[in-house]
Amino acid sequence: MAIDVIGLTAERAAALLRGRECTSEELAQAYLDRIAAVDGELHSYLHVDPERTLAAAREQDASGGDGLAGVPIAYKDLLSTRGVPTTAGSRILEGFVPIESADVVRWGDEAGLVSLGKTNLDEFAMGSSTEHSAYGPTRNPWDVARVPGGSSGGSAAVVASGCAPWALGTDTGGSIRQPAAFCGLVGLMPTYGSVSRFGVVAFACSLEQVGPMTLTVRDAALLQQVIARDSDRDATCTGPREPIALPEAGRLDGITFGVPRAELEAGVEEGVRARFDESLAIAESLGARLVDVELPYARHGLAAYYVIAPAEASANLSRFDGVRYGLRVDAPDVRAMYEATRDAGFGAEVKRRIMIGTYALSAGYHDAYYVQAQRVRTLIRRDFDAAFGQVDAILLPTAPTTAFPIGARLDDPLAMYANDIFTLPVNLAGIPALSVPNGLSEGLPTGLQIIGPAHSENLLLRLGAAFEAEHAFDPVPPAMRSAS
Amino acid sequence: MADVELTPDEVRHVAALARLGLADEEVERLGRELTSILGHVNTIAQLPIADVPPTKHANPHGDALRPDAARPGAPREEALANAPDPTPEGFRVPPIGA
Numbered sequence: 217m218a219i220d221v222i223g224l225t226a227e228r229a230a231a232l233l234r235g236r237e238c239t240s241e242e243l244a245q246a247y248l249d250r251i252a253a254v255d256g257e258l259h260s261y262l263h264v265d266p267e268r269t270l271a272a273a274r275e276q277d278a279s280g281g282d283g284l285a286g287v288p289i290a291y292k293d294l295l296s297t298r299g300v301p302t303t304a305g306s307r308i309l310e311g312f313v314p315i316e317s318a319d320v321v322r323w324g325d326e327a328g329l330v331s332l333g334k335t336n337l338d339e340f341a342m343g344s345s346t347e348h349s350a351y352g353p354t355r356n357p358w359d360v361a362r363v364p365g366g367s368s369g370g371s372a373a374v375v376a377s378g379c380a381p382w383a384l385g386t387d388t389g390g391s392i393r394q395p396a397a398f399c400g401l402v403g404l405m406p407t408y409g410s411v412s413r414f415g416v417v418a419f420a421c422s423l424e425q426v427g428p429m430t431l432t433v434r435d436a437a438l439l440q441q442v443i444a445r446d447s448d449r450d451a452t453c454t455g456p457r458e459p460i461a462l463p464e465a466g467r468l469d470g471i472t473f474g475v476p477r478a479e480l481e482a483g484v485e486e487g488v489r490a491r492f493d494e495s496l497a498i499a500e501s502l503g504a505r506l507v508d509v510e511l512p513y514a515r516h517g518l519a520a521y522y523v524i525a526p527a528e529a530s531a532n533l534s535r536f537d538g539v540r541y542g543l544r545v546d547a548p549d550v551r552a553m554y555e556a557t558r559d560a561g562f563g564a565e566v567k568r569r570i571m572i573g574t575y576a577l578s579a580g581y582h583d584a585y586y587v588q589a590q591r592v593r594t595l596i597r598r599d600f601d602a603a604f605g606q607v608d609a610i611l612l613p614t615a616p617t618t619a620f621p622i623g624a625r626l627d628d629p630l631a632m633y634a635n636d637i638f639t640l641p642v643n644l645a646g647i648p649a650l651s652v653p654n655g656l657s658e659g660l661p662t663g664l665q666i667i668g669p670a671h672s673e674n675l676l677l678r679l680g681a682a683f684e685a686e687h688a689f690d691p692v693p694p695a696m697r698s699a700s
Numbered sequence: 701m702a703d704v705e706l707t708p709d710e711v712r713h714v715a716a717l718a719r720l721g722l723a724d725e726e727v728e729r730l731g732r733e734l735t736s737i738l739g740h741v742n743t744i745a746q747l748p749i750a751d752v753p754p755t756k757h758a759n760p761h762g763d764a765l766r767p768d769a770a771r772p773g774a775p776r777e778e779a780l781a782n783a784p785d786p787t788p789e790g791f792r793v794p795p796i797g798a
Binding site: 312313315316408409421422423446448450451452453454455456516518519520522523530534537538539540541542543544546547548549550551552553554555556558559562567568570571572574575576578584585587588589590591592593594595597629630633644645646647670 | 714720722734740757758761762763765783791795
């Protein structure tokens with residue numbers, strides 16, 4: 217059969233496979249054809265190996281698997297894949313071929329998922345637009361003159377353009393949720409510690425989690441079922457966690473949402489604000505109650521984040537030294553080799569963050585910057601704890617704007633960072649959040665962020681499914697319907 | 701803490717700590733950018749929160765420790781396969797302190 221992969225959910229793809237309406241090989245070929253047709257313009261994949269993908273699909277067809285076996289997937293190129301190049305979007309890892317797969321990739325393999333390839337990202341996941349990739353920017357399928365968000369912009373673009381049914385991303389300050397919002401998708405940032413980070417090229421270990429980027433809330437639940445497992449290779453990945461249930465849309469009687477009104481005054485674009493207010497009305501129409509909550513320290517999240525994340529990054533990225541893997545620039549002595557290698561291998565944003573982090577951790581500044589930021593982190597956590605004493609979940613726009621034009625923020629790092637004001641406090645607190653499509657503003661998607669207490673993924677997915685059903689959002693960008 | 705303005709010498713000092721060789725124009729640009737970013741970061745420096753305990757990580761459960769048992773590591777040839785300048789037994793580097 218001819219398979220139309222545009223807008224095809226992973227849940228539906230699995231049903232086609234289990235109903236023997238198509239084979240995994242046919243499905244993979246349909247996606248590879250789609251990639252060949254549209255990804256030249258979008259540049260959302262960094263690595264595609266059709267022969268490898270088709271061989272993996274044939275293996276699934278032969279093994280007669282169940283569940284999700286044979287369904288394709290795309291992986292952010294921050295996730296190590298054994299035998300398949302992994303660049304983290306950086307020149308310093310050009311040509312690097314991992315000898316082990318990330319735990320989440322291994323679990324995808326165990327579930328029978330078939331990798332279509334590795335997706336573009338801001339270098340080492342440092343960015344909010346995918347423009348900081350050393351391999352060039354990815355374009356937004358809703359408007360190719362605009363960014364897809366970031367850092368998981370490639371993963372967002374492949375799903376929105378029908379080049380994969382779903383993808384994994386990582387989120388350190390909003391890197392799953394913001395690109396999901398910019399591309400009209402569902403993105404889940406799980407509770408810190410619920411998904412293994414083993415094999416994720418490390419940026420900021422105390423903040424980042426792997427999570428699903430999907431067309432529907434149910435697909436997010438299905439993929440979270442695959443990846444939320446204990447691992448003995450990540451000391452922070454530990455239970456207890458609830459098994460993830462498949463959510464059904466329904467009424468929200470008895471649910472109380474907190475709305476941080478003061479935070480909303482901080483420069484939310486008019487159309488984003490209007491769509492957000494409509495979702496508040498939807499919540500009430502479904503029987504939920506809205507109350508104001510205060511998160512007085514959340515506004516300091518940006519400052520705290522831009523100490524803590526670069527500090528951790530400066531330590532993590534010290535491993536790129538031209539000795540064991542990646543680029544080496546030759547020099548007469550080892551120190552000159554380190555400096556030349558790192559100068560040539562890292563891009564401008566990565567250097568900025570290494571410099572901020574090294575400065576903040578250096579003698580005389582450690583307490584004033586790093587420890588102070590960690591104190592703010594405590595206060596942000598306490599804000600959320602206090603709010604969750606009153607409410608079941610908190611609603612905010614995922615990002616204060618829609619997707620911005622390529623190049624618009626590249627010369628102003630602080631403006632780029634400010635796009636994450638509503639997402640990064642959540643990483644500092646280590647709690648989960650779900651971004652669901654929230655309608656269009658001037659033809660571009662907006663996102664509704666639902667934030668919950670630790671290990672509330674099932675609640676978030678159920679709430680997300682309720683909003684999803686009310687919005688009845690079509691996740692296929694108009695330009696993508698006729699593109700193939 | 702008063703507003704910081706990073707001088708070129710300070711930028712070079714931090715770059716040396718980070719083992720980043722920087723061209724002169726990068727030193728100038730990073731000085732400007734870091735001054736601006738640290739200016740924003742300084743908004744938290746004044747908060748009177750010295751008695752608040754710092755949060756180092758957000759995991760409420762503590763570390764998960766596995767049994768301290770030996771298990772095989774990567775085979776040598778695999779571990780060396782990505783090295784820019786491997787020998788049959790290890791990683792070759794330029795002279796130290798030449």
